Amino acid sequence: MTLSPEPAENCRLCPRLLKFRQNNAKLYPDWHNAPVPSFGPVSARFLIVGLAPGLKGANRTGRSFTGDQSGQLLFATLEKFGFTQGVFQNEADDGLVMINTMITNAVRCVPPENKPLGAEANACRSFLTERIKAMPQLEAILALGTIAHSNTLRALDLPVKSVKFRHGQETTINSNSGSFKLFNSYHCSRYNTNTGRLTEAMFEAVFAQIRNHLDRT
Numbered sequence: 001m002t003l004s005p006e007p008a009e010n011c012r013l014c015p016r017l018l019k020f021r022q023n024n025a026k027l028y029p030d031w032h033n034a035p036v037p038s039f040g041p042v043s044a045r046f047l048i049v050g051l052a053p054g055l056k057g058a059n060r061t062g063r064s065f066t067g068d069q070s071g072q073l074l075f076a077t078l079e080k081f082g083f084t085q086g087v088f089q090n091e092a093d094d095g096l097v098m099i100n101t102m103i104t105n106a107v108r109c110v111p112p113e114n115k116p117l118g119a120e121a122n123a124c125r126s127f128l129t130e131r132i133k134a135m136p137q138l139e140a141i142l143a144l145g146t147i148a149h150s151n152t153l154r155a156l157d158l159p160v161k162s163v164k165f166r167h168g169q170e171t172t173i174n175s176n177s178g179s180f181k182l183f184n185s186y187h188c189s190r191y192n193t194n195t196g197r198l199t200e201a202m203f204e205a206v207f208a209q210i211r212n213h214l215d216r217t
Contacts, residue, residue: 003126004127005127005130005131005133006035006037006131007108007127009035010034011034011035011108011109014109014120014123014124016111016120017111017116018109020109020110021034021059024055028060031059031060032058032059032060032061033059034062034109035109036053036059036062036063036064036105038064038102039064039098039104040101040102042135043135043136044098044102044135044137045100045101045137045139045140045214046083046101046102046139046140046141046214047102047132047135047138047140047141047142048074048101048104048141048144049105049106049128049142049143049144049148049151049152050064050103050104050105050106050145050148051107051114051116051144051145051187052107052108052111053108053109054067054068054110054114055110055114056068057070057071058105062092063092064104065188066091067090067091067092068090069193070187070189070190071090071188072090073188073193073198073200074188076088077203077207078207081204081208081210081211082211083098083099083100083207084101085097085099100214102131104128104131106121106125106128106147107120107121107124107151108124108127116147121147121151125151125154125155129155132155132156132177133177133178138180139213139214139217140181140210140213140214141180141181142183142184142185143165143183143185144185145185148187149184155177156176156177157175157176158173158175165184166184167184167185167186167198167202168185168205168206168209169184170183170213181210181213183206183210184206185203185206188203
């Protein structure tokens, strides 16, 4: 059986998420309302792993971190460090191009209240595993938040306890899928930025680490 790095548009692996998607399709028929595909070139050296699509963000637009406030800081920082080309306008048709970078999510469908269940993360993990395997030049992975961090480790067939999550941490990872640098950051959610848990300076410091690593290699 050949596994895919991207779920089918009508993926039915998670009954709760499928029902939520179907209900949203009735309420908002013009929205994407399907698994959100990864965004960026397969040849990328840098992969960003988020948690899951936002209801009125990526679930609406069909592009990760696009359509709500979560993408404002992320894409501004990506632009500052040379990982995008074009002007981010928070819509999927803004023409933005990823440079040597791809964005994906641990869970590809929008969950109720932005909280996926463990079983849903487990069901979706093969896509993250195959996504990583399908990137032959991958050198750096950024996990946004503890759930993305633990799911990335599991996708690499590594024990979650092998690397503790800490904002700004940089760890060398050796796995069956390859060797990478794993970087950690608090998620760039509106909650984290509004409460001050994550500041612009803190976020940029992580990207400076990643930029330095990629420039050295």
